[in-house]
Amino acid sequence: MKAVILSIGDELILGQTVDSNSAWLSAKLSDYGVMTLYHKTVADDVEASVAAMKEACELAGLVIVTGGMGPTADDLTRQAISSLTNRPLDLHPPSLERIRAFFKALNRAMPVTNRIQAMVPRGSDVLDNDWGTAPGIKMRVGKSLLFAFPGVPHEMKNMADRYIFPLFKRGNGAVIVVEALNTFGAGESTVAEKLGDLMMRGHSTLVGTTVSDGIVTVRIRDESPTPALCEKHIASVVEAVEKKLGTLIFGRGDETLPGKVAQLCGEKHRRVVVAESCTGGLVAKMLSDIPGASSWFLGGWVTYSNAMKTTELGVAADLIDREGAVSDAVACAMAGHALEKSGADLSVALTGIAGPEGGSVEKPVGLVWIALGTRKDGVIKARAERFHFPGTRQMIRDRAAKTAINWLRLELLEFPV
């Protein structure tokens, strides 16, 4: 089956918002062997929307529309489907009830304008939205199946997961299987160099890399007549990649660095605390992103000012005076005191210069000392390493936080760092 993905919105066509929905949908569809013919983005305009839907339904068996489902006057996807199919919009009482209940849970009355979101083209299937007000629409148009979802990414993804992908079963006809191995700690070109021949085109199983926020993902893609063959090819390439990349690999698919630390802490009954200066809470935020973090993450200190490093963590003021706040000694003291005060088993501490101001020749922007604190047989130890991260304030903080969390992972795995 072929798919076309349409996105509708003035904010997209004016360039104020980047459309990430279409890429997400295409990536998921390709996992199920459904190839996307094209993506098209048009403005909040009934005529343009109808023309785009009509063209798509003539070319593809599956047409997915995102956007234009909000409650305001410029949200016109419902009207466009009504016009395309020549069916009037009817009120769908269960959706109206669901929207009312949504507002009630927020202790707010439903604005009158939201009533339009419960209007659907006659003869369509109405799709529940667990996380927002606008229901989705599923409708047969000629030989095509058309889906319309809100443009809000998490609402759209939830509904696509629930209503579209279950329609496809892997293993019919040519099968495409993609496996992703996530790595941290080396750049994309270094990973590519280590992979060497494995990345050559012409193999039946393709190996490629993508990079996003410091995480280099190795994608392994195989297209074979049967799922069993696919899995066999993928498994053999995964093994070869693992041999070449070793501990750089932290997980597969959706696995994250904090998720891996959470899993290892659960298995090994360890509890973690953090002490942050330049990252200002980012490491704690990343760790507590993981559901159930309270069983292993005790919390931490954001000692952004030097005074708080002393009064709250107990780092000696004269140590800070002598060595500077951004130093091996202060990073180790932060990690050590964090363990002492909290009773946790493992800690990381970070102190550095995130910029854009505050750098010097000796201590340039991007310099970060990261310390790991451990408690073994009742003895607390801390050791630190110096890093120099390139890029913007945001990049420096992100890479520093991930480096600290990766160090927790390696320590929990008892790998030498």
Add this chain to the structure above:
Amino acid sequence: MKAVILSIGDELILGQTVDSNSAWLSAKLSDYGVMTLYHKTVADDVEASVAAMKEACELAGLVIVTGGMGPTADDLTRQAISSLTNRPLDLHPPSLERIRAFFKALNRAMPVTNRIQAMVPRGSDVLDNDWGTAPGIKMRVGKSLLFAFPGVPHEMKNMADRYIFPLFKRGNGAVIVVEALNTFGAGESTVAEKLGDLMMRGHSTLVGTTVSDGIVTVRIRDESPTPALCEKHIASVVEAVEKKLGTLIFGRGDETLPGKVAQLCGEKHRRVVVAESCTGGLVAKMLSDIPGASSWFLGGWVTYSNAMKTTELGVAADLIDREGAVSDAVACAMAGHALEKSGADLSVALTGIAGPEGGSVEKPVGLVWIALGTRKDGVIKARAERFHFPGTRQMIRDRAAKTAINWLRLELLEFPV
């Protein structure tokens, strides 16, 4: 003039890469009064590329193609233009020289495959690429002007800045100006309801809303013959919107909630600390995202465990036992102790249930108590409010953090909350 923007690439159509080029081009073009009709993305395929270009050239005076200009066998944009215009590809010796020199500067020999990048359709203008190997192509196709650039964003942007935008002068013909007012604290439909008639289509100045992670942005767009007229129309609508939305508006354009708090703290010489449970460092992270935060943000406590609330912040253990960790009293105690211990002027504290587990009938997932602590004339006070945020763990934490930061903003502005 109308524009169509095409992007070409298997990685786009397979969803491995999000196309940000089209949004960037549209945003820039709209500054020059050039409206984009649509964006379309197709695979690395000559037939699909030719069809997309043909359709675009029939509809728009300006067609911009990005991607498919690399040196490998699946880069086919050059061939597609050649086929569309029925002109052969000729070698362009100055481009070949430039590409050779590019590799020489890296101390590397030019791979043979790169020679294809110096091939251009006969009769086209060849556009220099300062930052990469592939030259761009400019060609008249029927009544349209077609540009083709590499898909690498910084190469494409550099070439568009150099070769496209100078063709348009602001102030000639219709001018488009867009202003954005950012709001927090009400949903999109509530904002729309308050705006009422202002959002009706048919005004010469259009008012629309977009929503992203709880921030509802009101976009005001005017198209007029001169910049002065545009600015006048925009100013009058901005005033009307401000009258209707009041303190819901926190900033314009790129302004953020933490950025506003940073600005107000600077102006009013206030210092902030945070005490977080369920948000686990997210509020501290958002505040310290702002460059120069060290002048007003002292730091905070991530007291994720109850023990840390007691040992580190000094919240009485029997208060937690009696009221529960997620309570008015504990939120206020956290905010108050944070001020006492740090000497800061303002604090926020958050305690709640971010889920997905841990909820109960009395204290459901999404329940968050947020407290504001103030120090005035040496007296510390704290008051809390109860919120119930819908959505995922990530959404609940995001909205809670933003609500707390918005409360800091309103307090700094001396607005009643």
